[in-house]
Amino acid sequence: MEYIISNKMKDMKGSAIREIFKHAADPRTISLAGGNPSPETFPSKELAEIANRLLTEEPVMSLQYGVTEGYPKLREAVRDRLLRKEGIGCENDDLIIVSGGQQGIDLTAKVLLNEGDTVIVEEPSFIGALNAFRSYGAHLCGVPMEEDGISIEALEKAISENENVRILYTIPNFQNPSGITMSENKRRAVYDIAKKNNIIIIEDNPYGELSFDGVHIPPVKSFDDGSRVVYCGSFSKILSPGLRLGFCMGPKEIIAKDIIAKQANDVHTPMLTQLMAYEYMTKYDIDKNIARSAKLYAEKCKHMIGCIEKYFPSEVTHTNPRGGLFIWCDMGKGYDASQAVKKCAENKVVFVPGTTFMCDMSKPSSAFRLNYSTVSEEKAEEGIKIIGETLKEIMK
Amino acid sequence: MEYIISNKMKDMKGSAIREIFKHAADPRTISLAGGNPSPETFPSKELAEIANRLLTEEPVMSLQYGVTEGYPKLREAVRDRLLRKEGIGCENDDLIIVSGGQQGIDLTAKVLLNEGDTVIVEEPSFIGALNAFRSYGAHLCGVPMEEDGISIEALEKAISENENVRILYTIPNFQNPSGITMSENKRRAVYDIAKKNNIIIIEDNPYGELSFDGVHIPPVKSFDDGSRVVYCGSFSKILSPGLRLGFCMGPKEIIAKDIIAKQANDVHTPMLTQLMAYEYMTKYDIDKNIARSAKLYAEKCKHMIGCIEKYFPSEVTHTNPRGGLFIWCDMGKGYDASQAVKKCAENKVVFVPGTTFMCDMSKPSSAFRLNYSTVSEEKAEEGIKIIGETLKEIMK
Numbered sequence: 001m002e003y004i005i006s007n008k009m010k011d012m013k014g015s016a017i018r019e020i021f022k023h024a025a026d027p028r029t030i031s032l033a034g035g036n037p038s039p040e041t042f043p044s045k046e047l048a049e050i051a052n053r054l055l056t057e058e059p060v061m062s063l064q065y066g067v068t069e070g071y072p073k074l075r076e077a078v079r080d081r082l083l084r085k086e087g088i089g090c091e092n093d094d095l096i097i098v099s100g101g102q103q104g105i106d107l108t109a110k111v112l113l114n115e116g117d118t119v120i121v122e123e124p125s126f127i128g129a130l131n132a133f134r135s136y137g138a139h140l141c142g143v144p145m146e147e148d149g150i151s152i153e154a155l156e157k158a159i160s161e162n163e164n165v166r167i168l169y170t171i172p173n174f175q176n177p178s179g180i181t182m183s184e185n186k187r188r189a190v191y192d193i194a195k196k197n198n199i200i201i202i203e204d205n206p207y208g209e210l211s212f213d214g215v216h217i218p219p220v221k222s223f224d225d226g227s228r229v230v231y232c233g234s235f236s237k238i239l240s241p242g243l244r245l246g247f248c249m250g251p252k253e254i255i256a257k258d259i260i261a262k263q264a265n266d267v268h269t270p271m272l273t274q275l276m277a278y279e280y281m282t283k284y285d286i287d288k289n290i291a292r293s294a295k296l297y298a299e300k301c302k303h304m305i306g307c308i309e310k311y312f313p314s315e316v317t318h319t320n321p322r323g324g325l326f327i328w329c330d331m332g333k334g335y336d337a338s339q340a341v342k343k344c345a346e347n348k349v350v351f352v353p354g355t356t357f358m359c360d361m362s363k364p365s366s367a368f369r370l371n372y373s374t375v376s377e378e379k380a381e382e383g384i385k386i387i388g389e390t391l392k393e394i395m396k
Numbered sequence: 397m398e399y400i401i402s403n404k405m406k407d408m409k410g411s412a413i414r415e416i417f418k419h420a421a422d423p424r425t426i427s428l429a430g431g432n433p434s435p436e437t438f439p440s441k442e443l444a445e446i447a448n449r450l451l452t453e454e455p456v457m458s459l460q461y462g463v464t465e466g467y468p469k470l471r472e473a474v475r476d477r478l479l480r481k482e483g484i485g486c487e488n489d490d491l492i493i494v495s496g497g498q499q500g501i502d503l504t505a506k507v508l509l510n511e512g513d514t515v516i517v518e519e520p521s522f523i524g525a526l527n528a529f530r531s532y533g534a535h536l537c538g539v540p541m542e543e544d545g546i547s548i549e550a551l552e553k554a555i556s557e558n559e560n561v562r563i564l565y566t567i568p569n570f571q572n573p574s575g576i577t578m579s580e581n582k583r584r585a586v587y588d589i590a591k592k593n594n595i596i597i598i599e600d601n602p603y604g605e606l607s608f609d610g611v612h613i614p615p616v617k618s619f620d621d622g623s624r625v626v627y628c629g630s631f632s633k634i635l636s637p638g639l640r641l642g643f644c645m646g647p648k649e650i651i652a653k654d655i656i657a658k659q660a661n662d663v664h665t666p667m668l669t670q671l672m673a674y675e676y677m678t679k680y681d682i683d684k685n686i687a688r689s690a691k692l693y694a695e696k697c698k699h700m701i702g703c704i705e706k707y708f709p710s711e712v713t714h715t716n717p718r719g720g721l722f723i724w725c726d727m728g729k730g731y732d733a734s735q736a737v738k739k740c741a742e743n744k745v746v747f748v749p750g751t752t753f754m755c756d757m758s759k760p761s762s763a764f765r766l767n768y769s770t771v772s773e774e775k776a777e778e779g780i781k782i783i784g785e786t787l788k789e790i791m792k
Contacts, residue, residue: 001623001624001647001649003508003596003647003649003650004508004562005507005508005653006506006507006508006509006510006532007510008506008510009506009507009653009656009657012653012656012657012660013656014464014655014656014659034461036460036461037460039455039456039459039460042455042456042459042460044451044452044455044456044458044459045452047451047455047459048447048448048451048452048455051444051447051448051451051668052444052447052448055440055441055443055444055447056440056441056444059435059438059440059443059444060435060438060440061638062440062638063435063438063440063443063636063637063638063639064432064435064438064636064637064638065430065432065632065637065638066638068410098662099495099662099666100662100663102660102661102662102663103661103662106660106661106662110402110404110405110531111401111402111405112399112400112401112402113402114402114403114404115511128659128660128663131656131659131660132660132661134660135506135656135657135660135661136402166400200399227397228397236461240459240460241459241460241461242457242458242459242460242461242462242666242667242668243459243666243667243668244662244663244664244665244666251397251399253397253399254399257401257405257408259410260405260408260409260410260527260531261405261408261531263410263524263527264408264498264502264524264527264528264530264531265498265499265502265528265531265661266494266495266496266498266499266502266640266662267496267498267524267640268640269640270495270638270639270640270666270669271638271639272447272638272639272668272669273666273668273669
């Protein structure tokens with residue numbers, strides 16, 4: 001039977017990464033493909049204690065319906081933390097608890113976009129966000145990345161050349177997939193350009209707390225007067241991704257519509273998981289756990305870069321992330337990284353081709369993304385060695 | 397600042413019920429407004445045991461990312477249960493775990509609807525579903541309810557008079573808000589009409605297991621060959637609404653798109669809550685808990701109807717639900733129930749005016765919805781008495 005699928009969803013395909021994730025179940029496969037945090041960082045003992053206590057002492061609150069905008073005490077705790085850590089949140093900002101940072105992007109896209117409207121994104125960018133925009137029929141316009149973040153010149157050009165530019169989507173810290181961090185100057189420039197052109201910025205910061213060197217750059221949201229920046233954050237990389245918890249802070253007028261969209265989407269984020277995050281944030285040492293996680297990833301990243309420099313052809317470039325979970329490598333002009341990905345998969349090493357993170361996924365890309373957060377150092381070295389051998393063969 | 401909101405979301409308002417729910421926090425208020433299951437029905441002791449065990453023995457599976465379509469063992473357990481209890485699910489059907497039944501409706505609407513497409517709904521109907529359709533710019537066409545379900549004559553007329561009718565939305569069992577159950581004959585007729593006109597049916601069955609008399613009528617989905625009916629179910633009324641767990645079974649082609657839409661929306665439903673539902677379904681006696689819940693609601697419903705017959709003016713009609721959570725009352729032509737709702741709220745009794753459940757919410761309705769699931773018998777009598785006095789005053 002032929003189904004009539006909506007125009008916005010007709011050509012949508014699933015995330016290539018989640019497909020790899022699904023098929024990388026073979027225990028012999030070395031996966032550098034995912035974006036999973038390391039299970040070592042999950043405070044599972046504490047969460048077991050908390051869940052048991054909540055379901056015993058607060059069963060009704062944990063299991064009954066809640067309000068769409070989220071558990072009030074968790075909203076307050078997150079606002080406090082954002083003000084303290086990031087210096088953001090003013091009188092005209094409101095905050096909603098969402099089912100993972102992804103949902104903040106999805107709801108805001110639904111609220112702001114008509115089909116055909118333009119969303120400007122860094123290129124490469126996070127496929128989850130690209131797909132959220134695509135699923136509302138947006139026209140994606142990619143702006144290339146430089147060492148210190150999005151190209152300002154290309155951004156201005158993109159705005160002047162496109163109609164109905166509604167959203168500028170950016171991941172300023174340890175970007176997925178590039179690992180690049182945007183400089184403070186560029187953050188200010190991006191804000192000013194958005195203001196001048198009446199564009200809403202979605203600032204996505206799932207990795208910000210995973211800094212290797214402790215250097216803090218003010219978020220784009222810190223330049224905002226509560227009128228223009230929707231800031232999305234997540235518990236996925238600082239507590240647990242499987243709990244699906246995030247938050248979204250932005251202009252009251254936009255968050256009010258996000259709440260209405262969420263009500264029609266999933267009514268509210270589960271109460272039990274919200275209460276668990278609140279208890280963990282306020283009664284345990286979340287900062288200690290984050291510091292421990294950041295240290296772990298810093299070591300893993302350093303080790304993988306060491307392996308890359310040992311095993312990859314010298315022409316292959318790589319970024320030097322100052323935090324987060326990803327390294328971006330580039331084979332250089334004329335090469336198609338998908339070919340290397342396919343060959344390596346045959347040898348049971350998986351990672352993600354650059355084309356996955358582009359607005360036009362049909363064009364080949366010479367780049368690819370490596371993840372170091374879950375693999376052991378031994379397996380990382382084995383994997384990078386195999387990739388290196390494959391690259392040498394292709395590039396000889 | 398003026399924001400440009402998408403056409404589909406521009407005029408969307410929040411659910412009036414959830415607004416009442418939010419403001420009915422005053423402990424003196426008697427609320428007959430919600431749709432909450434009774435907290436007595438939550439197996440919280442068992443869930444505390446389960447959560448503690450999962451987070452202790454399976455911490456990585458409970459806290460790490462999962463696949464979008466849901467925890468495989470839970471999907472299988474739900475499919476088994478649907479086949480056993482409802483006789484539904486064939487080779488061309490697939491099943492996705494969603495974050496509450498609401499999300500199954502939302503995702504399917506997103507997948508099937510372009511702005512301006514028509515969705516045919518029972519009138520009155522569940523506001524959460526109406527809002528999901530509205531949020532994708534659908535044109536809603538309401539078909540009146542009769543004692544044995546939707547009017548078949550009016551349904552055929554509605555289809556012939558509207559263009560691009562894509563979805564027919566129905567709640568055949570103990571409908572929200574009317575409490576009406578659709579007869580088997582009408583279910584067959586509805587399926588045949590949908591087939592003839594190439595319309596997808598969304599069959600919503602959150603209350604089906606809460607039958608007072610144990611009489612089982614085959615769902616519309618049972619007449620389907622896996623081509624036309626998307627069946628949405630929920631754990632909200634048989635386990636816990638706050639866990640936000642539901643499922644959606646339908647043609648593979650549509651579920652495949654639902655999965656892609658969900659990936660872009662919230663990646664997946666939390667692992668911990670999925671695992672909890674699976675453990676409870678397979679290692680505890682969920683049927684016993686459901687039977688206990690149904691018995692409780694049967695008693696509460698019977699008691700409330702007794703009060704209605706004692707205190708309401710005799711001209712006010714009411715439905716006699718055979719299950720579920722709601723009674724529908726009608727003051728009769730010429731009256732506006734909103735007036736009664738407002739007056740009663742001043743006397744601290746809240747319930748929901750009929751207009752809330754209509755396609756055109758600006759038209760007054762002489763009907764209103766009462767909920768009996770959470771209120772004590774004492775409070776129910778007190779509340780119904782106050783409503784009765786108000787109605788007598790208005791209708792004298």
